Amino acid sequence: MEKVGSVLVVGGGIAGIQASMDLADSGFKVYLTESSMSIGGVMSQLDKTFPTNDCSICILAPKLVAAGRHENITLLINTTLEKLDGNPGNFTVELLQKTLLLDQEKCTGCGVCAQECPVEAIDFFNEGLSNRSAISVKFPQAVPLVFSIDQELCIGCGFCKGVCKAKAIDYTLEDKFTTLNVGAIVLALGFDEYDPSLTQQYGYSKYLNVVTSIEFERILSASGPHLGLILRPSDGIIPRKIAFLQCVGSRDRKRGVEYCSSVCCMYTAKEAVIAKEHMEIIEPTIFSMDVRAVGKDFDKYIERAQDEYGIRYIRSRISDIKEIHETKDLLLHFENEEGKVVSEIFNLVVLAVGALPNHSTKELAKKLNIELNSYDFCKTKPFCPVETSREGIYVCGMISEPKDIPETVVEASAAAGAVSILLSDVRNTLITQKQLPKEIDTSGEPPRIGVFICHCGINIGGVVDVPEVVEYAIQLPDVIYAERNLYTCSADTQTNIKEQIKEKNLNRVIVASCTPRTHEPLFQATIREAGLNKYLFDLANIRDQCSWVHMHEPEAATEKAKDLVRMAVAKARKLVPLQEQQVEVIHKGMVIGGGVAGMTAALNLANQGFEVFLVEKSENLGGFSNNIYQTIENYDVQEFLKDLINKVNGHKLINVFLNARISSIGGYVCNFTTKITHGTDKQKKEFQHGIIIVATGAHEYQPKNSEFLFGKDKRVILQSELEKILFTEEEKINDLKSIVMIQCVGSRNEENPYCSRMCCSEAIKNALKAKEINPNLNITVLYRDIRTYGFKEKYYNLAREKGIIFLRFKDDKPPEIKLDNGKLGIYIDKPDIGNIKINADLVALSAGIVADGETNENLAKMLKVPINDDKFFLEAHVKLRPSDFATEGIFLCGTARGTATISESIAQAMSAASRATTILSKDILITEGIISKVDPALCIGCNRCAEVCNYGAIGVKYEEGLMISEVNPLLCKGCGDCAAECPAEAITMSHFGRIQIEPMITEAAKATVSDGQLRIVAFLCNWCSYAGADLAGVSRYQYPPNIRTIRVMCSGGIPKSFILQAFLNGADGVFVGGCHLGDCHYIAGNQDALRRTNEIENVLGSLGINPERFMRRWISASEGKLFAETITGFTEKLKKLGPIENDYKKKEIIIIE
Amino acid sequence: MVFEPKILGFLCNWCSYAGADLAGVSRIQYPTNVRVIRVMCSGRVDPVFIAEAFMNGIDGVLVLGCHLGDCHYINGNYEAELKMKMLSKTLSMINFSDRVRLDWVSAAEGARFAQIVSDFTEHIRKLGPSPVKNKKVKKEIIDNLNAVKFALCDTRLRALVARQRELTTDGNVYGEIIPTEEFEEILDNAIENEIIRHKILEKIKNKGKSVPDIAKEIEIEPHKVLRHIVTLRARGLVDVDQINEEIPTFISIKEV
Amino acid sequence: MIITKQKDIEEIYEMTKPYSKILVAGCDGCCQPPRSINEAKVLAQMLELKARSEGRDLKWKAITVLRQCDDRIAATTLRPFIEEYDAIVSLACGLGVGMLNRIFPTILTFPAQNSMFGGAENNGENYFVEYCETCGDCLLGVTGGICPMAGCAKNLSNGPCGGQVEGKCEVGGYIHDCAWVKIWERLKKFNRLDLFTIYRPPRNYYLWSSPRYIHIYEPISNEEEPKKEEKI
């Protein structure tokens, strides 16, 4: 039976989305089904994410929009998988799509129906803390942005149909069964939270002020029920003292589940930090056992939480909670450091609830007959973490084991990689390549602009007098056609626009409707289908940033709409067609590093038919895992390694180069040229390839200057040496009486302030093996925190059952080893007992993982990629792009990125390979059209542009003797920072350049606000502050109508001359909005904005302009309310100052003969 | 001096008004306390009229329509029945009950009309003057009546009542008939919520108050008040006034 | 390259106050810190704003010159605009301002910059640093490449003086390195302390006094002795 080139992804959380994107970009048709009303999963409910404190929706929304718009992904919401048969490569699946009682195509998401619906119900997105109506959307940034009727709630009154102008509501729509023929299935169902009401212990649902961590997440969120105010449920007061209880339901065989849910330690620390950040008076206290901060920079996060935010960690488990009746506060009893039982009153208790398997996993497993493990999670094996018991069906994310978002994203890409291998020969068979007509050559023609102004039902029409704006638009110079439509984004208007373009042969199109962030691509695609270059288009946002936010001032809103249209027309006159860059892709890859990660990545690529050059520094493959014999789940590592090495050596598409040194790496994504010397005789070799995967690994920490007498006394060895003995020379163990293991050697200290993640499970594995060989051997493990996260907790319990003693030592008082008359004595100061001595025949030091600093540094310079201060490589985004580098075409996996176990390294390797496939699977790589260009005649070779570019995309190539700066179109991300910095104005930023923006500023400043109202020109960066302004619209926060917004890609792209020109053209105030420092989409564009705006602020006073007339604020995409308040405040301040003319003295005439 | 109650009467043009005329023609005497407003149908009587009447000191309201079945507009009186039931529920929530009476008088029942008027006048006289008149309680009653009035103006209650008859008798858009108790339950729940919300709005009209203070003033548990504050903020009717120490105060930001 | 620092806007404005049409000329010369057309435009915009706040209108044109310190280049670039404007504000170093004043006698050119020193760009620490004082008789050969004229506050040829402590110079509060200690360290590293211990006789400061000029083609210059008889 021949294979089908399409994939079914079940579950629309971050795992499903990432897997779908990777597969769609690798040439497969994807059907993404989601049981709820919108993709986004639990991550869309989070306020912020650790360890970067990024606002969750800021980093998730772009991915949702991209997935929603991807031509190879079909979103099926409210859909579940019912039946499956067929075999790998050719399955037939039956899907049940429950009816939304509403036509998904027609609904424009305008939201009027929700306002009219008389029914009120619990809003589960806000965890029941607020209400919604029977017809609702899951959350404001939902994708697809469609409403749906909840049938149990709906009383069928018919009001919504009455008000729906798009005629989308149809009560007669039935549930639909669809059958699909797909090649593979990826399950990404996510998880359910443990319901603490199952046990009376915590008084959840009995006491009002006991909430779960996900409820607290909604309380924290700026778009949550309390709009960012942290209020406790019983009386709406800010809880001064909050207690966070860890391991609720996890690590608790009696009341919950045995395993550890891996993520609660970190998200609790984050919630405590964010709560403290929101409101100074809050004092968070966290009751935990071990703090399992295992990921990259997690330990630093916990330390910062304690030192900088003063969060108190108390190491004890809470037995029960009593509620004080009158105040509804909660009394907690616990054992403090000295072992005394004390009680303390808290105003709010947050339960860090564990992760249970998704409720539908069990039932689905039956349908697909795939095996589950003892905890009802999907059964997987450490060496193939994404495969299920049935071939062709893969899993990723929380469905197989509780894990954190970066690991989920890695597994999602890994699953995509696995599918890619299975279906690689039917790649690109089912994907749709739109046939586009030839582009009309509009160069040289005078601008002929068409303006399409939208009513958006009553959203715009209800406030802005749309006909008046149309009349105004038609008489603007160069505008030859203007019309208004009910819904410009509806399908029929698209066809109408195409007709108008042909009929009136328009060469510029302006649409005045909602936010460009979601709808610009839609209109650009439409005008492209009419043969017009897609960059000859601009969108004036007269809904989210005009009608929705000036509801009570219709005339001012209409006035503003006219200005926004006039500004867009001014920009349109100067728009030029842009060609997207195309470059051939060399279908070969280079993998640096021949450890387990490197080999797995190379094998994955080769199995998809891409030739691979595997470059290994030492003389044999295997790397760090050579000295590991068995995983904690006792799978044989050496055997797996041998088999892997044979496969790699045997594979005809993999060229292995041993003891190789890279002399140079030139070129850029899709065609790198690398020169290496390899082999004992240093032969030279040069080859071309399209992508690079860095898997240089790391090595074991070597204790220095006889730490713990290592190197002095041969009875003190490393865990890896003990493992070698246990698995090769068993008999040595028999004559030993006592072994002592010391954890965190060389980790979590000044030099390596991170957790090496795998040493706890290594120690326990060795201890169990030793006990097995010699049962009456007594083993003591001295630890700071036992970090057996996930299912490894089982072995920690097993170890204790087998009588292995675990003694904790305080971070600042490590154990000491002394030789007293030949015997090894280990002294440890137990906080509650005082210091005790243990004598040992053998001491095993759990040495951590240390980055290969020297190799990483040289490689980092060659690849122009960053490394962090622990010398590990720094990935593009810690949460959502863990396997990519910021520079295009270079990927990362294994312990080169950070500490990881073998199965995590394998997943990362497959993920890196899959990410690489998204490029290798294409013949030509098309890049964004909006990039910057250098005019060689004007460039004075000062190289300031290279200093501000974070992607190494521009700069003077001194090494090639050139004195002129050049842009590499493939690396340029289009932020415009270099154009703003260029002293010779030699760099033009296409589409957002000076010639486009300067006319907009003139129009914005000279707004026709007749009644002497103030005029504020605002520059907002597309990714954060503009998105914040949109959210203010979506949440209907009103603010004064005086600002005229100009959208720029990055606040770093705003040169000083724009701000001064705004003042010169008559603006009474200028506002610059950007992302919070550290959140910038282009890594550090806002740093340059900060520098330039500071210069302006300092000089304004001496120019006779009151500095209060200029304001710069960092506003994130979730701070709609903050945006509205900031603009209102700014306008009030300007009202006091009056028009800018007040700053000008009366006219003084100076005559010069 | 004997208390002479002021009573307002809404008489539907086709039946009760004609009945009243008949009483006149046949010189049947009845107390003078009633002031009559002619409306085309008893269904026309908007509960807000009655709330406003009470705010202006009226002691009792009489709504008379045609007997069920012979309404000139077929089911006007059925609608009236439902509206008056809802009105009395809202009034009883602010313990201002038992001052409204709905009854049917056909064009031929002059005597019945007079009888109803005199019974109702006696009933009100026994009940005593409307609490709006006694100084001590006036402010509080006016606030409550205001809350009721705004609740009744709110789209939500009007929508539910407007569709009640249709949904519980003919069937909804899906063709199912919703059993009356089930609908009643939804309606009661909606009434209770809307009244409380408007009470809250009244209390924080010009001065910001904290949730516990509001709870004390309108005797509702604080956590319920908080839920209402959340809904009112989502509707854009309430916003944070200021935060002193750990107590945020909320204030209503828009005329309803 | 010559390192310049922009004058305060008030000072520039005072200079250009009497004029209502100004030509603002940037310079692409030594290009660090670059003062090309963008800086010229920004300065002009600032002057116009300030003029407007003082109740005057100001017309301006921003233009840039490849090298203002070359008379032929400067003249050919700016000549077309000279008639239309009352004054020129030059963003070049002193050399540029001097040159424009010479080649355009009929119009005054005002400096917008303070020329500080001949500087090198130390990107490591984000500083422009002074490695040479153009003293006309280079010592770098005997001081291991560290110039005592530029590095020592007292320009000593036989340093260090008694005021250095732990290699830091007392002038400026012990933050700058003492050039002579650095010279000693460097020569010691190459064990060339013989260069350190020789005595250097008094220097010929005539070479360092201005005005100085060197013929573009023949090696005649004024650095020897001032020939009383012949005049170049």
Place this chain on the structure above:
Amino acid sequence: MVNRPAFSNLLKTIREGKFVFTGELEPEKDFDLNHVLHSAEEMKKTGKIVAANVTDGPQGDAYTCSMVPCYLVQEKVGLEAIWQMTVRDRNRIALFGDILGGAILGLKNLLALTGDHSALGDHQNARAVYDLDSTQLIDLVSKMVDDGTDLEGNEIKGGKPQLNVGCAANPNSNPREPEILKVGRKVEVGADFIQTQTSFDVDDAKEFLKELERYNIPVLLGLFPIKNYGIAWYFNEYIPGVSVPKDFLDALKKTKKIKDKKEKYATIDKINLDFYEPFIKEIKKTTKAAGIHCMAVHYERLFEPLFKDF
């Protein structure tokens, strides 16, 4: 090492092998030099002080010049003066002129100093000259005294000036080697004697003197008896590279509490004596130092008890 005859009494005494003492006089912005002369008399009275330095614009401040007080001290008090000259304020033409003038007036000793930079003094905007540096000044003096010419070789008419020239050296300088090598240059161009900056650490001073022995030039070690705690604290705080020993500092601190003036002076003198007597004894005994340059400015009363048994 140039074999210049000892013109000054200071050098004669040194060459006789006596252990000499020199004092320090600091004319400030004085039109009336009496206090300088008075101090000079005190020094003369001790009979141990052979000559006294007169400062030239110390710390870069604009004080009375050094030449005139030197002449007055020699003429009026009869105490030989050591004329300090910095290269900060005068270029080579002025230096030549002044040296000649001084020699004519009969000044015998000249101490060639670089001089503190004008940026540290009370005229910070002044233009520091530094046409010559201190070594080149010694070279100029050598040319004048030995060859009888100026820097350019033009002959001085009417005989050669008779001056001995000394230079300074800083025992506290760290790193030390450049300081030693620098002294080598100065000896090479003709320095006759060395006076060092103040030292508070006897072992360090001994080591420094040991290293200077290679140039076999007489060295007077500088000492700075401290009159009150204020000066000690200032020294410790503001003159880097110099640190007053802890116990010495604390002892002085205690004296602050003593109310009665006489008793206070006595205790301070005792502290200084306890510190410096053994110090000088040690230097005299164990090193080849030619003497001590005692900078007890305005603290003359200490000379007598300090030098009584040397």
